[in-house]
Amino acid sequence: MVLTVCHLYPDLLNLYGDRGNVQAFTQRCRWRGLPVQVKEVNLGQPVEFADYDFLFIGGGSDREQALLVTDLKNRVDALRMAVDKGLVVLAICGGYQLLGRYYRTPQGKRIPGLSLLDFYTEAGEQRLIGNVVIEAELAGKKTKIVGFENHGGKTFLNGLKPLGCVLSGHGNNGQDGWEGARYKNVFCSYLHGPLLPKNPVLTDYLITLALARKGYAAQLVALDDEIETIANQAMVERLSNKK
Numbered sequence: 001m002v003l004t005v006c007h008l009y010p011d012l013l014n015l016y017g018d019r020g021n022v023q024a025f026t027q028r029c030r031w032r033g034l035p036v037q038v039k040e041v042n043l044g045q046p047v048e049f050a051d052y053d054f055l056f057i058g059g060g061s062d063r064e065q066a067l068l069v070t071d072l073k074n075r076v077d078a079l080r081m082a083v084d085k086g087l088v089v090l091a092i093c094g095g096y097q098l099l100g101r102y103y104r105t106p107q108g109k110r111i112p113g114l115s116l117l118d119f120y121t122e123a124g125e126q127r128l129i130g131n132v133v134i135e136a137e138l139a140g141k142k143t144k145i146v147g148f149e150n151h152g153g154k155t156f157l158n159g160l161k162p163l164g165c166v167l168s169g170h171g172n173n174g175q176d177g178w179e180g181a182r183y184k185n186v187f188c189s190y191l192h193g194p195l196l197p198k199n200p201v202l203t204d205y206l207i208t209l210a211l212a213r214k215g216y217a218a219q220l221v222a223l224d225d226e227i228e229t230i231a232n233q234a235m236v237e238r239l240s241n242k243k
C-alpha cells in the first residue's frame with residue numbers, strides 16, 4: 001500500500017508557502033511508517049486523478065489564478081469523477097475559489113471556476129487579512145483550527161457545508177460567520193499558515209480519510225504534537241481574549 005499525493009500547480013499556487021500542507025501530510029505519514037509518494041503536476045502536464053489518494057491545490061494571486069484556469073477547466077470532468085469516488089482534496093484560498101462557479105476580481109474580471117462546488121466569490125474593496133480561529137467538526141468531534149487569511153475574494157456558499165464557524169477573524173466573507181467549505185472528501189479553506197502544519201488533528205483526519213478510501217480503516221498511532229497543541233491553544237486564547 002502506498003498513499004499517492006498529487007500537488008497541482010505547485011509553481012503557481014504556492015502563496016505563503018502553502019506547499020507546507022503537502023509536507024505536513026507526507027511527513028505525518030512517514031513518521032508512522034506509511035509509504036507515501038508525491039507527484040507535482042504543473043500547467044499542461046497530464047494527470048490521472050483516479051490514481052491519487054490526496055490532491056492539494058494551494059493559494060495564489062489573481063494573476064496566477066487567471067493564468068491557470070483554462071488548464072484547470074480542461075481537467076474538470078476527471079476531477080469531478082474522482083471527487084465523486086471520494087478523492088480527498090484540500091484546496092486553499094485561490095485554489096479554493098477556483099472550485100466554485102466563478103471569482104470576480106476587484107477589477108471586475110470574472111475568472112470562471114470549475115463549478116465543482118456550489119459557491120461563488122466576489123472581491124470587495126478591502127482585503128480580509130488576519131489571524132483566524134474556527135471551530136470545525138472532524139469525525140464528530142468539535143476541533144479548533146487556526147491559521148491566517150489574506151484574501152480579497154469573499155466567498156458565498158449556496159447551501160454548501162462550511163469547513164467551520166468563525167470564532168475569530170473574517171472567514172469566507174466577513175459576514176455570515178462561515179469559513180471554508182466541505183463536500184464529500186473535499187475540504188476548502190482560506191487559512192494559510194500553512195494550514196496543516198499548524199493543525200495536526202486536521203492533517204491526521206485527512207490521512208485517515210485517504211486510508212479509509214483505500215480500504216484501510218486505520219486508527220493512526222498518536223504522534224508527539226505537544227508543540228503544535230500548545231501553539232494552537234495559545235493562539236485560540238490570544239484571539240479569544242482580543243475579542
Ligand code: GLN
Binds near residue numbers: 015058093
Ligand atoms: N487571489 C485571491 C484573493 O485575493 C486568493 C488569494 C490567496 O490565495 N491568498 O482573494
